Amino acid sequence: MAEFRVYTSPSAFPNPQRLRLFCHEKGIADRIEEVIYDMTPGGEQRGWRHLKRNPWGETPTLELPDGTYLAETAGIVRFLDGHCPGRRILGESALEQGQDQMWDDRIWVQILYRLTTAFHVLHEGLGHKLELTRNPQWGEHCRKEAIAHAGLVDRHLADGRDWLLGGPEPTFADITLCTAIAFSKFGPVATPLDERFEGIDRFWQRWKQRPAFRAAYRDGGGIEELASLTAG
Template identity: 70%
Template sequence: MSARLNLFTSPSAFPNPQRLRLFMHEKGIADQFDERIYDMSPVGEQRQWPHLKMNPWGETPTLKLPDGSFIAETDAIARYLDQSMPGRKIMGANALEQGLDTMWGNRIWVHILYRIVTAFHVLHQGLGPKLELTTNHAWGEHCRKEALAHTALVNQHLSDGRDWLLGGDAPTFADMTMAVAIAFSKFPVNATPLDERFEHVDAFWKRWQTRPAFQAAYADRNSGVPEIDKR
């Protein structure tokens, strides 16, 4: 694949686009994209007709392929790029690794990251009243507690001394989902920091912060997380 691709995305404060951005830097392909970063206000570009023609769901990221077609959803884009572009297979080099990466990725997305994101929306009207149509404090509090409980399970998994979830020498896509979940948990309004209370998760987070790919992925200083933006 030689033609540059067009990626329509969001600042580093938005978890799903950031998972893909971190993936692209780890894969070593970030410089092969023309990245259009939208203004993600309640009436932002992601909900305007030019983008809705590409992705009727009105979400980011959206990838335009060389033939003019589009692919959306973070995991789908990452899988496409992992298979179609050179470099380390981030999502697993063989069937077992791919299965384990999917298993851990699903656990973290469903029970940790998505729970924190849901709490952000239903507790705090995170994107403003024009987009946040539901406020549900009981559900938001449930999601917050579930994220903490499942982080404890990840903490236990990492307690055997492994650096990454699959136990290899380099992070997989599940590790990236966990890293972004930790970052988003530290967004001040979320009040759900996955911090030093989880000893092994906190060490995992510190490992991530030393990686050049992580530093490049958060270089916009627009994550909303002070400890990242002030580096």
């Protein structure tokens, strides 16, 4: 029986996917029951049932055995990384944890969040029921900023390191970068970072070979090159 329940979304949605990929990398996916919402067009995450769990209407939202709810991907991951045994994905030492937080903030704020903003304001995104703002100029600005900051990350990877912190295994910042690359390739986002930057492409190819990645993206993530994982 699962210890936790998470109200979440398919792998095309990057924040829930950060948590899903973390759980597989940590080896705790079997301890968490997933309730996957119909995000579009149903918009279940904005219905009153979910809003009682999380007034912000967000996924993922983790339900603990005592009925407590925990939201915000980074907060959920911090809890699970400390609560569950296994490799510390957020870093073992205080320095590693600080470095992981630094890189995760850079990638989340400057790349992934900008791509998700572009998705929401350039297109109907999740449909008229949920998308209330259209601003093509701001969307294109966000796209350009994401590309520019991805270039800085690519420069950091240019020394041949496998992962952002230079260690033998990925940390949470690497998970965030992985989901950012995946989302950059998704449908209307159409800004594939792996096609623009050599180091980021090597990083993406490395992730695609990991069992955790293949398990987390077993629904294909809405990305054509991952469609074969649905048959796995």
